[in-house]
Amino acid sequence: MAYVPVLLANWLVFLLIDMLMAGLSTDIVDGVCLLYANSSGVQQALGYYSFFVVYLLPLALMTFCYSRIVSKLRTKVG
Numbered sequence: 001m002a003y004v005p006v007l008l009a010n011w012l013v014f015l016l017i018d019m020l021m022a023g024l025s026t027d028i029v030d031g032v033c034l035l036y037a038n039s040s041g042v043q044q045a046l047g048y049y050s051f052f053v054v055y056l057l058p059l060a061l062m063t064f065c066y067s068r069i070v071s072k073l074r075t076k077v078g
Helices: 003-025 040-077
Strands: 027-029 032-034
């Protein structure tokens, strides 16, 4: 259960970074608010970060936890 604070911290950090970058790089063109209009680098960095935090990190943790469960079950059965 030690990974739960890590996940929560990552999600909160991502949320804060996203809010900060959206505020800094937002532009209004013809009355339309365009997020990340000023920087494609910001879009790319946040995309990579969210992919790792939202997809790969939870997938790795679930794989690790389920492999531990299967290992314990095999030990108790055999």
